[in-house]
Amino acid sequence: MKIFDQSISPEELAGYRKDMLARQLAYAAEHSPFYAELLSGVIPGRAELTDLPFTSAGDVTARGAEMVCVPGSEVQRIVTQRTSGSSGSPKRIYFSAADLQATVDFFAVGMGYMCSAGDRVLVLMSGNTPDGLGSLVERGLCKLGAEPLIYGNVTDYGDAVRVCREFLPHTVIGAPATVRRLALCAPELRPANVLLSSDYVSDAAVGTIRRLWECGVFTHYGLTETCYGCAVECPSHTGMHIRNDEFIIEIIDPELLIPLPAWQPGEIVITTLRREAFPLVRYRTGDMGVMIGGSCGCGSSLPRLGRVFGRIDELKRDLNVYKLDETLLRFDAILDYSASLHGSELSVLIETEDRGVSGKAKAGLEKLFSDVQISVSETQTGAGAGKRKIDRLV
Ligand SMILES: [Zn+2]
Secondary structure (H helix, E strand, O other), X not given: OOOOOOOOOHHHHHHHHHHHHHHHHHHHHHHOHHHHHHOOOOOOXXXXXXXXXXXXXXXXXXXHHHHOOOOHHHOOEEEEEOXXXXXXXXXXEEEOHHHHHHHHHHHHHHHHHOOOOOOEEEEOOOOOOXXXXXXXXXXXXXHHOOEEEEOOOOOOHHHHHHHHHHHOOOEEEEOHHHHHHHHHHOOOOOOOEEEEEOOOOOHHHHHHHHHHXXXXXXXXXXXXXXXXXXXXXXXXXXXXXXXXXXXXXXXEOOOOOOEOOOOOOEEEEEEEOOOOOOOOOOEEEEEEEEEEOOOOOOOOOOOEXXXXXXXXXXXXXXXXXHHHHHHHOOOOOOOEEEEEEEOOEEEEEEEOOOOOHXXXXXXXXXXXXXXXXXXXEEEOOOOOOOOOOEEEEO
16 A cells, blocks of 8 residues: 555545554564563553653664564665764664565655656766665666666765756755855756755755755655654645555654644654554654644645654754854855854854955854853864764863
């Protein structure tokens, strides 16, 4: 059953979810020691979603191998992520061939919102790993009939611009900071659409891309635990349509752990419905988001994910990387930046060719963070680290 295409009603979706949840719970309890323990006493088919216990990244780090539901020979790909916790244990997520194919199928449908057969699509994500993100995007685009070029992560923008000018993409896919910078380097390119994927898509980056390229800007939310794809914006640009055949998304109060209604921001919690290798039950993502109620302009009345506000741990801090993004990336002269915080001293290094911009950037930051000593310096090469973060030096 494929129900990402919104062709079913909310009532049918509820029935589908009930059946699939019961199956996923029975399957997970039967095939994994972790879930056998977690779900002992739970009767699949009778338990409501909200009766089930939560899981978290801590469970994956500590007991991930026990969460796997298929034999090693059926694990097609393992993604290892380093964690910032003091334990230093990596987080490993496992996928079967069917799990990877389900993501390809989602990408083929979801990217149909912004491009179609015959369109050239530039993908600024790594494609070197077999079954990695770039490779799955490529397979999804090929299934759609589009013509993908997997460029990979950008380190040399001169080269990326040259490739872009030859390829003339209809759609560009990448992280917000990368696509924004490409737009600044080559404002004449003007693809029809861009797709931005990140745990936080800044208004500043979206505004710049839209202004320079006058294109449609679509956002996508996904994480490794969901095999990348999770929810994507439709052409109505009022929220992201969820991969309903695969996931149930809840928003909960991260302190009280109670579900929140539409329009109330909280932690994004994910339950898988058809995962083979690594099912998730009420998995707390650590990301802050909000569900949108009502019908979408495209006609769908299924639940949609609205804005994703970023990592909860980062949002708890007054001085967070999202505020820096919104402040600094509004200046077209700032190509990228890096930041470090030492006690109450914030040092920002901006990559720019405009020697006047650091004063304006400093003034903008001082308005936001009055109790922090701020220094801004300039470089002409290599300030950015790709992934947005503040190095916190204690
Ligand atoms: Zn829609």
